[in-house]
Amino acid sequence: MSTPARRRLIRDFKKLQQDPPSGCSGAPCENDIMRWNAVILGPEDSIWEGGTFKLTFQFTEDYPNKPPTVKFISKMYHPNIYSDGSICLDILQNQWSPIYDISAILTSIQSLLCDPNPNSPANSEAARLYQENRREYDRRVQEVVEESWKG
Template sequence: MYIPICGYLEIIIFLPSKTVPFSSSHKIFLILNQESFAEELMASRRILKELRELQRDPPTSCSAGPVAQDMFHWQATIIGPNDSPYAGGVFQVTIHFPPDYPFKPPKVAFRTKVFHPNINNNGNICLDILRDQWSPALTISKVLLSICSLLTDPNPDDPLVPEIAHMYKTDSDKYESMARSWTQKYAMC
């Protein structure tokens, strides 16, 4: 039975006295914050809608979907763009949706090692739409396309790895050679 109490939801479960003799009343009270429950429900609906859209019209060179039955944890695959030193690479990416998605951005990280000024050794990505430029109007499809674009056109003026950004600006041939080498080593079967 659900009884709202001061912005909370109270769930009462009655247990038979023979199965769990733990108190005289045999009641367990579980309090859930109604706001967080509503946010998570809204996030689940939005994530499901985006999954259906991705299945119907996937972005070029990308795929994504939930890990097992967890709609808040996805695995994505990005094929390195042809016009980049990442061409031919298959990059694995994790996506974690917060409970208040789409009002907060997803946490997106590369699992495959990438030599890039905007992607560090932990796979973290420096991309404005995953931080301060996030908007609820954005979708995972648009995020994946933005990451593909970042592989083609790095942003050395907002680097996560300053040394690689410096190399990109001062010795682009060396940068491209290193990026190709890492792609062959870590992103090709």
């Protein structure tokens, strides 16, 4: 069954394969184009370097008029990521636009890792450490990076 959302997802997937953003990849689940798995690598020269973080995307038939639900399935420690893996990111909420595609979402999430917004915390402890004790914050992130190697 071809719907506008599914056609757009196929187009996004082709673009992602032809011109993948650096350190990001994603693909639909085997039998369901509305569900995707993605991977973001921790950006080089950052405290996230070396990490391999897995995410899921859940699209609805309203895509691209409504954003997908994106969650980390890897354990994360970040001011803008909830304990359930949900991401507090403006383009996934009130700043969404149909011009965003999967590449843009992945790139935005990857840059959020290094550039958190502690004023809109999803994890208040991580936000507090990020602002008040950067060394301890960096150590906790390093634990998450090392944990990402296991699975």
